[in-house]
Amino acid sequence: MPDSIDSLQQALEATGYFADRRLATAVFLALRLQRPLLLEGEPGVGKTELAKALAAALPRALIRLQCYDGLEQREALYEWNYAAQLLHMRAAEGRESAEQVEREVYQDRYLVRRPLLQALQTPEPGAVLLIDEVDRADEPFEAFLLEYLGEYQVSIPEIGTIRAQAAPVTILTSNRTRELNDAVKRRCLYHWLDYPDRERELAIVRTRVPQAGDALSAQVARFVAGLRSQPFANAFQRAPGIAESVEWAKALVALDTLVLDPEVVADTAGILFKQREDVAALTRDMASELLTASPLPPGEG
Ligand SMILES: Nc1ncnc2c1ncn2[C@@H]1O[C@H](COP(=O)(O)OP(=O)(O)OP(=O)(O)O)[C@@H](O)[C@H]1O
Ligand SMILES: [Mg+2]
Structure with missing residues (x-):
């Protein structure tokens, strides 16, 4: 168990996950206080990945419950x-x-x-339980989670109450397709996961796509940060996440791109955006405007 926020941040980084100070603080407190952590944020900002990285860093077994509409207790418990x-x-x-x-x-x-019971019955030091995309499950399912989230226990009619052998580190994620129940939120620590700043995104791209090289990685991080900021962001329904930056860097490497130019940007827009209108909105003109608006400062890349 990491004894400081810094050491937790470093342990996560060693697995290839870059958390900023606020996120590392939230995770540290969740570990210390043995409280579930609810992560909300846009798609592709590293919610699911955090649980995986944390399990690898601690290290503990990762148990995953993927939520969906119609998920029932018998599949969860x-x-x-x-x-x-x-x-x-x-x-x-x-x-x-x-x-x-x-x-x-x-x-x-x-x-x-099923996952919840497996997590409760994992012996010391316990498991990391990822309850992924909890907003996709329905409200009765959320209500069913309360006993687990509040007390790390569940009741099985034929057997009785089963208490955790070791409190599982519990991470819930939500894309906020709907507002979660207040009772669920009260039992969790909360963190809104935002897009990373340019340095952190650069570090992620460099680590995940080492073949991209420093110059191209820096250009990718700058360009994507530009797409997410005004006035460009207004042109899109959904900004690219970190997952898209990483995929884009891989695609550019596959195309032997050394330096971004408006043509290659427009031709690969389908990797940054997943909506037809958004893909069409990223024109050569916009790419060229963005590339000149944010040139690499001398010495970078
Ligand atoms: N902080 C980070 N450090 C390193 N890599 C990251 C980070 N955040 C995201 N990534 C990269 O982005 C990818 C997508 O992240 P992830 O699947 O966790 O997003 P998500 O927030 O769960 O998205 P969704 O809401 O669509 O499920 C990861 O596989 C990883 O490559
Ligand atoms: Mg996810």
Whole structure:
């Protein structure tokens, strides 16, 4: 367990994840206070990746629950292995009393553990549980999470209450497609994950796409920062995330690009933007304006 915010930041960086001071502070407090951390932010800003990096840095096992519309408790917590229970009942038929059979079919070995239960039953030092895109699940599911988030325990009717052997480090992410329940928020620490500043984005691109070289990486970081800032940002519905910068740098390397020019920018706009209107909005003219508006200062790159 890192003993300071700095050492946590360094441990994350060693896995290739660059967290700014505020994010590192939020994660540090979540670890210290043993509270779940809710991360909200635009797509592709590193919410999911943080949980992965944290699991690698601590190190702890990563257990992941991907949320979606219609997600049910039995996929999140546990279910009984019906087929095996039926076989057991058939074998016991006539030989054992009904009560005895009922006791036997609810044994541990017929229990199928899903992510929440796996996380609670991970022995010391515990797991990292990622509850990804919780805004996609419905409100009853959020209500179901409250017991886990508040007390790191769940109740299973046939078995009773199961408490965490070691409090799992719990990261929830949301793209904010809808507002989460206040009761969920109250049980979590909260952090809004913003786009990185240019230096941090440069560090990320350099680390993730070393083949891009310093000059091209610096140009990518500057150009994307320009796209996200005014007045250019107004032209787009959705700004590119870090994931897009990384993909773009890879694409430019694949095209043997050494220096950005308006043509290559316009031709590869489909990597930066995923909406038809946005792709069309990134014209050669805009690219050229942006490239001249933010030239590389001498000595950089
Ligand atoms: N701080 C960071 N340090 C290093 N790499 C990062 C960072 N943030 C994002 N990335 C890169 O961006 C990619 C996408 O990040 P991630 O999938 O975590 O975004 P997200 O916020 O979960 O997006 P979505 O909302 O679409 O799920 C990662 O695979 C990683 O390559
Ligand atoms: Mg994600």
